[in-house]
Amino acid sequence: MTDLCEHLFPACREQAEFSDEARIDWLRRDRWISLPQAEAALGRLEDLLTYPQRGRMPCLLLFGSTGMGKSEILNRFGELHTAQYDKRAGLTTMPVVVVQMPPQPTEEEFYTELLLAMNYAEFNLMPLRTLRSLARRTLAEFGTKVLVLDEIDKMLAGSPRQQRIFLNTIRFLTNDLRIPIVCAGTEDARIAVLTDPNLADRFAAVELTPWRNDHALRQLLASFAGLLPLRSPSDLDTSAVRQRVLSLTAGVTGRIFRLMETIAIAAIRSGREMIDADSFDEDDLLLPLVSMQVIAGTQRAMRRRAA
Ligand SMILES: Nc1ncnc2c1ncn2[C@@H]1O[C@H](COP(=O)(O)OP(=O)(O)O)[C@@H](O)[C@H]1O
Ligand SMILES: [Mg+2]
Numbered sequence: 001m002t003d004l005c006e007h008l009f010p011a012c013r014e015q016a017e018f019s020d021e022a023r024i025d026w027l028r029r030d031r032w033i034s035l036p037q038a039e040a041a042l043g044r045l046e047d048l049l050t051y052p053q054r055g056r057m058p059c060l061l062l063f064g065s066t067g068m069g070k071s072e073i074l075n076r077f078g079e080l081h082t083a084q085y086d087k088r089a090g091l092t093t094m095p096v097v098v099v100q101m102p103p104q105p106t107e108e109e110f111y112t113e114l115l116l117a118m119n120y121a122e123f124n125l126m127p128l129r130t131l132r133s134l135a136r137r138t139l140a141e142f143g144t145k146v147l148v149l150d151e152i153d154k155m156l157a158g159s160p161r162q163q164r165i166f167l168n169t170i171r172f173l174t175n176d177l178r179i180p181i182v183c184a185g186t187e188d189a190r191i192a193v194l195t196d197p198n199l200a201d202r203f204a205a206v207e208l209t210p211w212r213n214d215h216a217l218r219q220l221l222a223s224f225a226g227l228l229p230l231r232s233p234s235d236l237d238t239s240a241v242r243q244r245v246l247s248l249t250a251g252v253t254g255r256i257f258r259l260m261e262t263i264a265i266a267a268i269r270s271g272r273e274m275i276d277a278d279s280f281d282e283d284d285l286l287l288p289l290v291s292m293q294v295i296a297g298t299q300r301a302m303r304r305r306a307a
Pocket of ligand 1 (some may be wrong): 030031032033034035038064065066067068069070071072073253254255257
């Protein structure tokens with residue numbers, strides 16, 4: 001079988017020999033895939049890690065629509081710099097701390113999430129002042145070099161006063177700890193952060209833009225062709241495929257991944273074992289996202305009307 005799968009990357013050929021169920025299971029698992037925008041964003045994050053400590057630390061705002069891969073990038077960054085225990089010194093270091101913004105954007109909830117992200121669990125019913133100083137002390141003791149706050153648009157759920165307090169908290173942390181802070185969120189979050197005059201001039205913004213019909217998309221589809229454990233060569237490098245993918249997903253990374261996963265699973269189940277432009281048209285294809293179903297349904301109706 002292996003020699004039949006020359007269309008796949010060498011590391012993926014063995015995968016194609018597995019049973020249908022094993023291949024489907026593999027397809028459903030999360031794995032990091034190197035994407036141009038994601039790698040560029042990671043590079044910016046890495047830069048912050050080695051930034052010398054000075055009066056005003058630069059900060060980074062990573063923004064883009066839901067599903068563009070922000071959390072994937074931040075978690076990847078966290079995984080590349082996980083906590084280390086130095087046995088001789090008896091010290092744990094945690095160079096990168098990634099915190100999810102709590103649904104209730106209060107300072108108490110925020111510091112609680114921050115302490116949880118640092119595996120601190122014994123802080124029930126502490127007053128805010130204690131929580132705040134404990135969080136600061138723990139960050140300093142862990143030698144944290146970059147603090148990452150994901151989903152900061154949650155702060156917009158708060159009252160204007162809560163939002164102000166939260167933006168002050170970010171400013172306070174970066175001033176006090178002298179470490180860069182990375183915030184990730186949607187366009188709304190970008191506006192909220194950058195309308196704060198104290199934060200606007202220290203946050204550089206990096207945007208994740210939707211995929212377009214260009215070279216990068218061709219490369220992405222070529223990676224899928226080499227990666228998906230199908231036994232026959234797929235035909236993804238066509239303008240028809242690119243247009244179908246973009247119209248079904250609006251170029252949102254997460255939707256493209258779900259779409260390709262669904263279509264690959266259908267190709268395994270049907271025994272077709274390859275993907276081409278026709279694969280995107282099958283009527284019984286259960287598209288993974290409701291939004292995609294709506295788009296596909298409208299397009300099918302339009303094609304039927306045109307026929
Ligand atoms: N670099 C990547 N490698 C693998 N999968 C990715 C990558 N970027 C995005 N994805 C897929 O897209 C989905 C949405 O990404 P996510 O990071 O949650 O988006 P966001 O945080 O911007 O809303 C993920 O669940 C994952 O399946
Ligand atoms: Mg996210």
